[in-house]
Amino acid sequence: MSEFSSPVPLPDIPDDLSIPQFLLRELSFPIRPNRPRNVPFFIEDATGRGITYEEAHRRTYGLANGLSLKWDIGPKDVVCLFSPNHTDYAIVIWAVHTLGGIVTPANPTYTVEELKYQLSLTRAKLIAVHSSCLPTAKAAALASGIPESALFVVDSPASSISSGIPTVEELTAYGINNPENYKPIRFKKGEARTTLAFLSFSSGTTGKPKAVAIPHFAVIANVVQMTVHHRLNDPSWPEKRILPGDVAAGVLPFFHIYGLVVIMHFMLFAGVSIVVIPKFNFTEFLDSITRHRMTHLYVVPPQVVLFCKHPAVKGRDFSHVKYCTSGAAPLNGDLMMQLAKLFPNAAIGQGLTETVTTICSLQPERTFGTIGSAGALVPGIIAKVVKEDGTLASEGEQGELVVKGPAMALGYYENPQATAETFVDGWVRTGDEVIIKNLEVFVVDRLKEIMKVRGFQVAPAELEGHLLLHPDVGDACVVGIPDEYSGEVPMAFIVPNHHALERIKGNPDAAEKLKADIQKHVSDAKVQYKWLTGGVQFVDAIPKNPSGKILRRVLRDKAKALVQSQPLKASNKDHYLALFFHGYFRNLDECLLSATMGRRRIASQVHQQVSRLLRANYIKKEPVWYQAVLENPPLSLPPKAPPPRTAYDQKPAQSSKPVAHSDRPVAIYYLEDDIRRQFFKDHPFETFRPTTLVETARIEDPHPIRGEKWTRLGQRGRNPLPEDAVRFTLNLYQYHQMSLSEAYAKAVAQFRALRSEHHIASTFAALEAEQLGSTFGKSEIENLFEREKRSLATWDRKEELDEGALAARKRWKAIVERPHVKQLEDENKSWSKGEEYVRLWQTGNRPNYIPALTLEAEPIDLNDQSDPLKLATLVTSPSRRPSAS
Structure with a gap:
């Protein structure tokens, strides 16, 4: 079987409705459960105040009119929602959607720099902010060019911190008491499939977070998928898991796609009340569960750990809880068993969230999920498992999960390259390495480099780019290490530069001080879950493959070995077997390369495969040789062996045979040609890299220094060229008694370092200038190009008049x-x-x-x-x- 899908059919999903029209107006949708009039939409956790359907409807359209009157918000205008969970969170979203606008939810713990990036990328026109986040919002708005008059406050603070800034309460009253200033948006048939509703930010493997473009239809489709999956309106299914009048915990952040779609929209559609909890505090959360008699708990693995191990749980009555599911990150099987004991009357399961949200969930006929399983595919989802060689896997075979369905995002906002990598011909590459058995999805590993910290996505490239800005960091790599509470936490491997290395050499106190300084460098600029909680480790070099890509799995395995609190001591026999195992395959590689390729592959990946199986609970105990192999890992197998380098230091052999006389002149041999040929073989991208006229032109007069002290690589303010590396290699070879190989290696290392330094310095200078208010006009080269274009246009005109x-x-x-x-x-x-x-x-x-x-x-x-x-x-x-x- 090449494709997997649920056998349950989906009904027709409306593609001409916006989200508020679907939730607040289409009350007679065929599969929609009937909500009793006394069942509120939202319940405020602290006070118990409920917001009914009628009040939510009235406040939504009142706020929409207020936003239209005051700021003229209309179609395609982007509004940033920068707030923790609040009873008016959904009201703000639906009001903006009613006007045809787009909402970009932001993490309320963002720093000024992180919020500024989101505001700039989405080009937000308006910011809805909670009073607790107001200082950050004001600073980010100022840095993004958004006036303070374009802010309004979600809550109604008693203090004067928001003095002069309108609140949602005031705007709603203003909209209700004034004539309607807008026409509610009405989509044509199919228009909801392409009209954006959310720009939800998700981390990527290549740097800063990316904005996922989510249309109205995708959210509505996922709500319908979950409704059909749980058989909410199926009269033939008596034991319904979700009933109108149930109470769900709204503790997960609404800015996260899991809380935004699954809790806020699906639960409301199902007739369930949501207890809105602004900030997570575990003991207070336990009190809320009991006080509101919550029936449905949507949690993430760190919260599951607290349920299983926190002493405050003992003696509490959770008999009213009938459904508990964990999402956003994989859940350990032992924790699921403990959770089942804690909630004896509840169905315990997991979900897998990708694209817009849920693609897997616990089957309605089961009360306990299979250990290691993320659940069954929900109706409408079609899945494929793609193996490393690009072929489709059969049932039980391992590969990357690729899915498609009605609830797919449109791609990454204004990022066509990332969109093309993830969204391929209607299919979405999830980056999860899975096995599918009986339509259940078992997550084995993560192919993408993204870490999941407490359910939040963290991109290593983002942290690495920030670490390289530290003056003492020469190179950096960030990996995730297992953590019982957070699932994963970031750990940084740092190569100190030569100044820092001299300072910390033989001085443990200085080394610890530098580690603390590097951790503070990250914590000062990043949100808390991105901090280097796993610590900092100094290494001599970051392992990379021949193409320069970081061998992240090697460091990940090294990090796991470092953080094991009680490592299993391997016996001498185990060490001997591991070393023999390592050397055996290495010798076979040298002698029988083609015949033993399969065995080499197994040897280089055996410890990684065992690590995956341990995480997936396929094996319970570590093999006796596991720690020994981790301490003495096999040689990594490169994708393709690079060609042998030219033996620079060996003189070409000369034949003793007499050469016949010829009129052809003797070929002229230049050593630079050999160096140049080797350089472009090692750096093929330099052959085609476009260069500017400024880069190729001289920026200084010919340098008066010659001989052993001369090198153009030492000139500051200039992007080094391949020819500089060639000349420097020749200089070291001629004046420093180095072998040609050593001279080449040193010159190339300096070339790469200065190229990176030039890029960072120029980027930082431009950003700093923009921060200080500078504007950049056209350069002299751009003006020259414009003049040339005008000349060409004149010639074309003359030719036309010929x-x-x-x-x-x-x-x-x-x-x-x-x-x-x-x-x-x-x-x-x-x-x-x-x-x-x-x-x-x-x-x-x-x-x-x-x-x-x-x-x-x-x-x-x-x-x-x-x-x-x-x-x-x-x-x-x-x-x-x-x-x-």
């Missing part, structure tokens, strides 16, 4: 205006110049298209319009007519 060209155009105009050509044009056919030439030869006329190579042509009077055919042809003597045969 008399010869004008005459040719008149001739052709006379031809195409003849009756038989007009008739062809009426029949939507064309008449080419080639067809005209053939017609002229057949009628005995010679086309005058190369006058200089044919008989002398009659002079043509361009002002004579009496005979149009005279302009097109010249009659020749019958002797030049082609023969009839």
